[in-house]
Amino acid sequence: MSNLSFYSIPAYWFLSLIPHSYAISVITKANNGKWSNVSPRSTTWEDHLRKTIPADIYARYERSESASKNGFENLPIFVGAVLAGNLAKLGAREMNVFVGSYLALRVLYTLIYVNVSKNGLSFARSAAWFTGTVLCMRIFVKAGLALNAE
Numbered sequence: 001m002s003n004l005s006f007y008s009i010p011a012y013w014f015l016s017l018i019p020h021s022y023a024i025s026v027i028t029k030a031n032n033g034k035w036s037n038v039s040p041r042s043t044t045w046e047d048h049l050r051k052t053i054p055a056d057i058y059a060r061y062e063r064s065e066s067a068s069k070n071g072f073e074n075l076p077i078f079v080g081a082v083l084a085g086n087l088a089k090l091g092a093r094e095m096n097v098f099v100g101s102y103l104a105l106r107v108l109y110t111l112i113y114v115n116v117s118k119n120g121l122s123f124a125r126s127a128a129w130f131t132g133t134v135l136c137m138r139i140f141v142k143a144g145l146a147l148n149a150e
Helices: 005-030 043-052 055-087 092-115 119-148
Strands: none
Touching: 005 055, 005 092, 043 055, 055 092, 055 119, 092 119
């Protein structure tokens, strides 16, 4: 069996970019086809959007951007786990199951984040995030044990 775990890193990066692209499309459609790429993180642009876009659409935009940012914020722990698992020579099957499960959880996390606007349901997103983090920590521990056994 081939170890596909290194390929999961660019896949994860693209998964984290998708909600940002979606956020831009949502806001552009609601803003008469206009998107300012000059300084899209400026408070002036955000204030303009907040005042001119319907609240539910702006909230979806915010959730999409937040999902993207969270993806990039969690990239280091995922990459670290992939590197640690490979450094410790964990099996290809174990690494493939890990990255497949983690990527599936990130897709679920993103879908929940973008689409759920009720507080009660948002805890499913937290559960998906927590489960993915536990998967990464498990790989770190298994890698540490394997390296210390040598």
